[in-house]
Amino acid sequence: MRLDNEAFIVTGGASGIGLGITRRLISEGGRVVAVDIxxxxxxxxxxxxxxxxxxxxxxxxxxxVATAAVSEALRVFGRLNGLVNNAHASRQKPLLELEKADWQLSFSTGFEATLNFMKAAHDELATTAGSVVNFGSGAAMSGQSNQAAYAAAKEAIRGLSRVAANEWSPEGIRVNVVSPLAMTPGVEAWSQAQPDQYAQTVANVPLARFGDPEVDVAPVVAFLLSSDARYMTGQTLMADGGTQKLY
Ligand SMILES: NC(=O)c1ccc[n+]([C@@H]2O[C@H](COP(=O)([O-])OP(=O)(O)OC[C@H]3O[C@@H](n4cnc5c(N)ncnc54)[C@H](O)[C@@H]3O)[C@@H](O)[C@H]2O)c1
Structure with missing residues (x-):
């Protein structure tokens, strides 16, 4: 199988899209350190x-926790071939109502966590010519209302990813971004809090449904982690049913 004997860290890997990724990487022969609260x-x-x-x-x-995850991957599986920075917590409010704690939550679990895990994993990924997959969001690219703290952190993650793709390419490390759309516990909570915005989002999906974490999003992540994507770095792949057009 394409990921045989490879070991990965998946943050937020116990539910939602992270769970789908964990299952998919294992079904392709991989092993996973799933980090979750x-x-x-x-x-x-x-x-x-x-x-x-x-x-x-x-x-x-x-x-x-980032350094512990890398140590655990080496202790339990003996290697680290890839890192998936999937976890991200945030609160949705009009930007004038966002407080310092709201910005802190989104940036610490999104941008800073992504940066810290990348720094912790760098040396091991350099020895395996490994790969990083970070997470963006169509809500950030389109500037969806009530998402200022989330959108700012997500676009910071994409900027960081492009720089790392350039800086780390001589060591053979590839860094890409996936921007998904999938039904998860997080989306369910958001759809209940913002039913109008949810209905509008579904109406804008050309493939006319929310994706499935394991069947629609995880294969794109597995592809980027695999050698099938060996000539791709610094890219954002949209696994969102065609919602967001990047041109
Ligand atoms: N679901 C979508 O449609 C969608 C759309 C755009 C972007 N995304 C992005 O995809 C990723 C996954 O989204 P999801 O919908 O599966 O999220 P989710 O909220 O359903 O699940 C997130 C997982 O991360 C864990 N988690 C949350 N905070 C954590 C913390 N501080 N430390 C460790 N673990 C923590 C949760 O326990 C959970 O298992 C996120 O980066 C999200 O922003 C999702």
């Missing part, structure tokens, strides 16, 4: 996937 979801994951998964309970905004 949700211990119950982590226990369910371990029961389902056994020794192909190592669950690390931790908050991605803590830089020590």
């Amino acid at each position: 949700d211990e119950d979801a982590g226990d369910r994951l371990t029961s389902e996937l056994g020794d192909k998964i190592h669950f690390l309970r931790g908050d991605v905004s803590d830089a020590q």
